[in-house]
Amino acid sequence: MxxxxxxxxxxxxxxxxxxxxxxxxxxPVVPREHLRMAAVGGVVVLIMAGASVAGLPEAALTALLPVVALVAVIVINRGKVPSPSELTDLVIPR
Incomplete structure (x- = not known):
């Protein structure tokens, strides 16, 4: 074989x-990547909205966004850590 x-x-x-x-x-394997990305987006929006309602300043929200997105991606994708270039693109958008 x-x-x-x-x-x-x-x-x-x-x-x-x-x-x-x-x-x-x-x-057959069912692709569920789109559901994971939707979950990441939902988690990030909920956490950022909660932080905004809690009264964090705008500068803190700007710094918090990449951290929340990274942690959400790692947790929801079961520990698959993004590569260094993906992290750089997340923190410093081009």
Missing amino acids: LLVIAERYAEGRVGQLLDDEQIGDAV
């Missing part, structure tokens, strides 16, 4: 690494 996968991968047939009979009763 590994030989078949390696040969098809080398041929560039990534979408057809195995035949349907070889896959068997595998459960």
Whole structure:
């Protein structure tokens, strides 16, 4: 089976690494990345709105936003930490 996968991968047939009979009763993976990103957005908005209602100054809110977004992304994506370049883009927008 590994030989078949390696040969098809080398041929560039990534979408057809195995035949349907070889896959068997595998459960298809459901992509849920959009739900995670929506959850991150919701959490960030709720925390920032709460901080604004609590009376934090605007300068503190500006500094708090990247920290809240980073922590929310790490927690919701189960500990997958963004790369240093992604962190730089988050803190210093281009």
